Amino acid sequence: MGVVDGSPGGREAVLSIRRAAKHYGGLVAVADVSFDVARGEIFGLIGPNGAGKTTMFDLVAGSVKPTAGQILLNGVDVSAEPAHRRIGRGLARTFQIPKPFPELSLLDNVLLARQGQAGERLFMNFLAPGRVRAEEREAREKAMELLNFLLLGHLVKEPARVLSGGQRKLLELARVMMADPAIILLDEPAAGVNATLLETVIDRIQAINARGITFLLIEHNIDMVSRLCHRVLVMANGQRLCEGTAEEVARDPQVIEAYLGGA
Amino acid sequence: MEILTYAAFFLTTALIFAMITLGLNLQWGLTGLFNVGLAGFVAIGAYTSAILTTPDDPARIGGFDMPIIIGWLAAMLMAGAVAAVVGAATLRLKSDYLAITTFGVAVVVQLVALNAESLTGGPFGMGFIPRPMGSLAEQPLAFNLANLAFACGITLLLYLALEHLAQSPWGRVLKALREDEKAAAALGKSVRFFRIQAFAVGGAIMGLAGAVQAHFIGFIAPENYLPTLTFQIWTMLIVGGSGSNRGAVLGALIVWGIWAGSGTLVSALVPADYQARAAALQIVAIGVMLCVILLVRPSGLLGGKRS
Numbered sequence: 278m279g280v281v282d283g284s285p286g287g288r289e290a291v292l293s294i295r296r297a298a299k300h301y302g303g304l305v306a307v308a309d310v311s312f313d314v315a316r317g318e319i320f321g322l323i324g325p326n327g328a329g330k331t332t333m334f335d336l337v338a339g340s341v342k343p344t345a346g347q348i349l350l351n352g353v354d355v356s357a358e359p360a361h362r363r364i365g366r367g368l369a370r371t372f373q374i375p376k377p378f379p380e381l382s383l384l385d386n387v388l389l390a391r392q393g394q395a396g397e398r399l400f401m402n403f404l405a406p407g408r409v410r411a412e413e414r415e416a417r418e419k420a421m422e423l424l425n426f427l428l429l430g431h432l433v434k435e436p437a438r439v440l441s442g443g444q445r446k447l448l449e450l451a452r453v454m455m456a457d458p459a460i461i462l463l464d465e466p467a468a469g470v471n472a473t474l475l476e477t478v479i480d481r482i483q484a485i486n487a488r489g490i491t492f493l494l495i496e497h498n499i500d501m502v503s504r505l506c507h508r509v510l511v512m513a514n515g516q517r518l519c520e521g522t523a524e525e526v527a528r529d530p531q532v533i534e535a536y537l538g539g540a
Numbered sequence: 541m542e543i544l545t546y547a548a549f550f551l552t553t554a555l556i557f558a559m560i561t562l563g564l565n566l567q568w569g570l571t572g573l574f575n576v577g578l579a580g581f582v583a584i585g586a587y588t589s590a591i592l593t594t595p596d597d598p599a600r601i602g603g604f605d606m607p608i609i610i611g612w613l614a615a616m617l618m619a620g621a622v623a624a625v626v627g628a629a630t631l632r633l634k635s636d637y638l639a640i641t642t643f644g645v646a647v648v649v650q651l652v653a654l655n656a657e658s659l660t661g662g663p664f665g666m667g668f669i670p671r672p673m674g675s676l677a678e679q680p681l682a683f684n685l686a687n688l689a690f691a692c693g694i695t696l697l698l699y700l701a702l703e704h705l706a707q708s709p710w711g712r713v714l715k716a717l718r719e720d721e722k723a724a725a726a727l728g729k730s731v732r733f734f735r736i737q738a739f740a741v742g743g744a745i746m747g748l749a750g751a752v753q754a755h756f757i758g759f760i761a762p763e764n765y766l767p768t769l770t771f772q773i774w775t776m777l778i779v780g781g782s783g784s785n786r787g788a789v790l791g792a793l794i795v796w797g798i799w800a801g802s803g804t805l806v807s808a809l810v811p812a813d814y815q816a817r818a819a820a821l822q823i824v825a826i827g828v829m830l831c832v833i834l835l836v837r838p839s840g841l842l843g844g845k846r847s
Contacts (some may be wrong), residue, residue, distance in 0.1 A: 281667075284719070294676075314610065338726070340722075356704060359725075359728075359729050359730075360725050360726065361725040361726070361729060361730050361731070362728070363728075364726070364727060364728035365728050369726075369727050372723070372726070376720050376722060376723035376726075377723075378715065378716050378720055378724075379713075380719060381712075381715055381716065381719065381720060385712055385715075388709070388712065389712055389716050389724070389727050389729070390727045391709075392728055395709075395711055396708050396709030396712065397708060397709045397710050397712075397729075399705070399737060401709050402704060402708040402710055403701075403704075409708065409709065412711065451728065456727070456728065474547065532725045538624035
């Protein structure tokens with residue numbers, strides 16, 4: 278496990294991207310990009326449209342396999358593992374357009390994120406109903422706590438389809454928190470959220486971060502990035518442009534060129 | 541007396557349909573798997589049990605004369621295993637594509653039953669399937685009541701087990717798959733594994749129902765497993781309310797009531813020369829009922845809430 282340069286305190290890396298590349302036929306969506314995300318930080322990934330951010334995000338989330346390079350989670354190479362294994366390794370993701378289970382209650386939505394539930398194995402429901410019930414009771418308590426923390430406590434029994442765009446982002450946060458992740462990937466947490474609720478979202482992300490959970494986020498909203506992120510990586514044309522604090526990269530002529538030059 | 545005998549026979553038949561509908565509800569109501577080939581799994585169950593339990597017959601392979609319970613267990617295993625294979629082969633298919641594929645599977649099963657004479661008896665079917673209460677066969681009322689009690693017991697067991705599963709964390713994952721497979725995968729659920737399980741468990745239930753029916757009637761033939769059966773079961777689930785196990789049972793009772801009732805009416809009112817053609821009115825009656833339900837109560841009688 279490497280030590281991350283330039284991160285606050287030089288802590289160990291939760292997530293390391295080593296020379297990752299993704300080609301779609303002749304199109305190079307991500308070319309040879311490396312970076313480390315240190316434990317406990319909020320790391321931002323920004324860049325103009327077509328920079329390869331979303332592909333990079335999909336590589337980390339596991340929904341897309343890299344053409345070359347490695348994705349290390351806590352030092353373990355997970356590049357070849359399917360997406361559904363990541364959450365068990367401590368990496369949870371949210372979606373740009375939230376994907377709640379619309380007909381299920383908020384409580385069920387959150388309970389689904391619990392890992393290693395005996396009751397999710399078919400026969401355990403008949404062989405060890407006591408254990409299933411006990412686990413379920415404990416999970417329910419934790420889910421209620423998280424929903425309260427994310428200001429959705431009054432809606433637990435409602436189906437998720439009644440939620441507004443911002444509330445859906447909060448529900449996704451509650452859901453990923455249920456899995457006890459070490460790192461959370463946020464795909465444009467500010468998109469489609471009204472200004473008032475955006476303050477709540479930012480506030481809750483900071484509160485979760487204060488509990489020691491790491492974030493990697495992709496965001497267009499520069500104001501949000503500069504308020505939240507300790508470090509930022511800028512991508513353009515599938516390549517790594519520069520890395521630093523939000524102020525540093527904002528002054529970088531290469532970055533200004535990439536955003537304004539219409540690359 | 542005769543009415544009572546008939547009522548018992550009617551209810552037994554309806555409850556066997558209820559079992560199949562419960563299996564479909566697990567696949568469609570809970571998991572959202574569009575299985576339009578369920579008649580195939582019912583047939584596999586029926587033939588598996590029949591081949592194992594019938595007395596030796598020189599005209600065909602099989603006739604192992606095994607106990608009925610072995611036949612039923614094997615029916616569940618066989619139908620469940622075939623369903624698991626179908627589930628695994630169709631992992632990437634959704635909605636209409638999945639429907640076409642499962643429909644094809646059912647057609648294949650039916651054609652095998654029709655043509656593999658040395659195994660299934662071909663178009664003549666298989667007779668002498670042992671009956672669970674065979675010793676009572678001389679007294680129709682007692683025999684039919686015993687069958688009804690049997691069918692009630694199995695339906696109740698299935699209902700309780702499925703209700704337990706629907707409320708369990710396992711059932712919750714199936715519902716999540718129904719709503720959004722990608723989000724379920726992001727939460728660590730193996731979409732592949734749960735889909736195959738839903739196929740297998742639903743298929744095993746359909747196979748059991750097929751075997752139970754075969755043993756109650758004592759005779760099976762390929763034309764019992766035509767797409768009409770699939771259509772009837774789907775109507776039962778839609779009328780009762782998909783997603784609800786209670787709805788599945790209620791829908792089976794109501795739709796079978798209308799089917800049998802309209803059949804009786806046709807044979808009572810229509811002159812003998814036209815009866816064969818008038819039998820189509822049964823399908824018309826079911827179709828009209830389906831339209832009315834879809835217009836008035838699209839989620840079915842008991843399907844109000846889908847969770």
